[in-house]
Amino acid sequence: MIWWLSRNTRLSSEKAALADLEGSVDWLQVGKWQANPELAMCVDLKIEHRGEEFGFEMRYPSIFPDAPPMIFTNDQSRISLHQYGPDGELCLEHRPDNWRPAITGADMVASSHRLIAEEQFEGGDTVHARSAHIASLGRDLRSKFCRLLMTESDVKAINGLPEYIGEAxxxxxxxxxSTFISSINHIGSKDDPLWTSDLVLPKADREELGTAVRVPGSGACGKTSADDLRSVLEGVKLQDLASELFDTDATTHLLMGNKDKWELFWLYGEAKARKVISYSMVIVPPERQRLPTGFDDLANKKVGIVGCGSVGSKIAASLCRTGVGKFLLIDEDIFFPGNVVRNELELNETGAHKSHALRDRLKNLAPNADVTALRMTLGGQESAESMTGALEALGDCDLLIDATASPKAFNMIASIATRQKKPMVWAEVFAGGIGGVVARARPDLDPVPLAARGQIEVWCNDQGVDWIRPESAGQYNGQGDDGAPLIADDAEVTIIASHATRLVTDILARPDSGIFPMSAYVIGLSSEWLFEQPFDTRPIDLKPDGQWGETSDALEPEELLEILKEHWPPKESDDATAAAK
Structure with a gap:
């Protein structure tokens, strides 16, 4: 609805307030009130100061009075340093950050006059009026589409370079x-660098070589003309460097500055018509503590995740963000467009193996992460050697996760967890939007995984309510009472995955004193099955059951020695002697 039609009383009061202001001062002339083609209400204004006349248009927004009117110069000229560009609105005392609906357009016009009076002096001189602006990096960089990222350590290192001497x-x-980002890899030669940046980012689109030079008081910042930049270099007797950068058709880079003012210049084009693009320096803030205390050691933990689908991919990404430093990913499935609705992966990974694509995703989140990805299915038609290798690799992990919803995979992971005394966590999203289950099995604290799963099944069966389960494992949909499909969406899968992630981080950070009193939870996401309402959570008290650890035959030392003698591999010299005979 157009505000000046639906709230004509406010329009009348706006006109009256501006007319009262016009009658009480000698510097204001109010023109015609008229809607523009976009149906925004506008009014022409003339403000006089020291014999000079300024023409403006005050334009009311469609959501007035919830946002302030805007005042523009009629000829799209810049008349103030408090203006968003030549054709932009004036930045006045009343702004979106302090606006109140009781403020009127007349108040905006009065503010415009005060701004002009403070900035405009006789002779055409302009000074910057006092500013109430609060600095904002995001606002300052809106128009900077080429940016140079530097850490405080980078700045300190580059300020340690000798003056006027170029360095690779x-x-x-x-x-x-839509922004071009540059950052320093190292200063000096690759084999023997003077400085290697402490800014760790994923693999770049490309790497470029350039020259860094410290030039005190160079005044180079902001230079976008090749002639101007060349003049700066030649003015500080860096003619050779200037010739190297400008007397060529090759693309070159120059990092120049001093103290807290550095700028990167990208030079390209033919020697007779060189062009320059400048990158604005952006200091990367120092890292702050963003993770809970006790998570510091997660970087040394290795987590094995079997199943890189919706649940597994989300658990992996969340653990990576939480600081887990090592991963083993196992999945043979391929990522297709239909998977994107619930997966951590993106359409760019279409056609790739999920495990390999997820590995790349984790490396983008944490470039220093150690990630191994296997393209196989536990219990599938794999070679015995590759299956053995995968199970041995799982045994080397600090914690195992089953995100497959496959009983066969669960059994194999549970066997490794039980024998190697490794904690195990599993999660399942069932019956579409109904809910899910998360559970853990900790060595010597909980039942072994197979027994734990059995106790959960017994608990569910004892509720006296029929299960609404998908027809096959791994399918996040089922049917409700009316036969309509129940399909889990991304939010529902994410909830179950997040609960599982919390079980994992709790075990890794607090192996002997976790914050969860129970080891299994059935989480409701709707008012179906046994759940009375969404987020209805039912804990399941698991009782210790089964033996953790390897089981072995009781043998006397003499018996063990005889077995070793009989089966110990022969030496190479023994093989050679036997062959000669």
């Missing part, structure tokens, strides 16, 4: 969200 610099270039 290696740069990483990447494009992110």
């Amino acid at each position: 610099v290696s740069l990483s270039e990447r494009k992110a969200a």
Whole structure:
């Protein structure tokens, strides 16, 4: 609805307030009130100051009075340093951050006059009026589409270079969200660098070589003309460097500055018509503690995840963000467009194995993460050697996760967890939007995984309510009472995966004193099955059952020695002697 039609009383009061202001001052003339083609209400204004006349248009937004009117110059000229560009609105005392509906357009016009009076002096001189702006990095960078990221350590290192002496610099270039981002890899030669940056980012789109030079008081920042930049270099007697950068058709890079003012210049084009693009320096804030205390040691933990589908991919990404440093991923499935509705992966990974695509995803989240990905299915038609290798690799993990919803895979993971005394966590999303289950099995604290799963099944059967289960494992849909399909969406899968992730981090960070009193939870996401309402959570008290650890025959030392003698592999010299005979 157009505000000046639905709230004509407010329009009348706006006109009256502006007319009262016009009658009480000698610097204001109010023109015609008229809607523009976009049906925004506008009014022409003339403000006089020191004999000079300024023409404006005040334009009311469609959501007025919830947002302030905007005042523009009629000729799209810049008349103030508090203006969003030549054709932009004036930045006045009343802004979106302090606006109140009781403020009127007349108040905005009065603010405009005060701004002009403070900035405009005789002779055409302009000074910057006092500012109430709060600095914002995001706002300052809105128009900076080429940015150079540097850490405080980078700045300190590059300020340690000798003055006026060029040094090789290696740069990483990447494009992110329509912005070109550059960062320092190292200063000096690759084999013997003077400095290697402590900014750790994923693999760049490309790497570029350039020259870094410290030039005190160079005044280079903001130079976007090749002639101007060359003049700066030649003015500080860096003619050789200038010739190297400009007398060529090759793409070159120059990092120049001093103290807290550094700028990267990208030079390209033919020697007779060189062009320059400048990158604005952005200091990366120091890392702050963003994770709970006690999570510091997660970087040394290795987690094995079997199943890289919806649940597994989300658990893996969350654990990676939480600081887990090592992963083993196992899945033979291929990622297709239909998977994107619930998976951590993106359409760019279409056609790739989920385990390998998820490995790359984790490396993008944490470049230093150690991730091994296997393209296979536990219990599938694999070679005995590859299956053995996968199970041995699982045994080397600190914790195992089953995200397959496959009984066969569960049994194999449970066997490894039980024999190797490794904690295990599993999660399942069932019956579409109904809910899910998360559970853990900790060595010597909980029942072994197979016994734990059996106790959960018994508990569910004892509820006296029929299960609404999918027809096959791994399918997040079933049928309700009316026969309509029940399909789990991304939020529902994420909830179950997040609960499972919390069980994992709790075990890794607090192996002997977890915060969860129970080891299994059935989580409701709707008012179906046994759940009275969404987020209805039912804990299941698991009782210790089964033996953790390897089981072995009781043998006397003499018997063990005889077995070793009989089966110990022969030496190479023994094999050679036997062959000669």
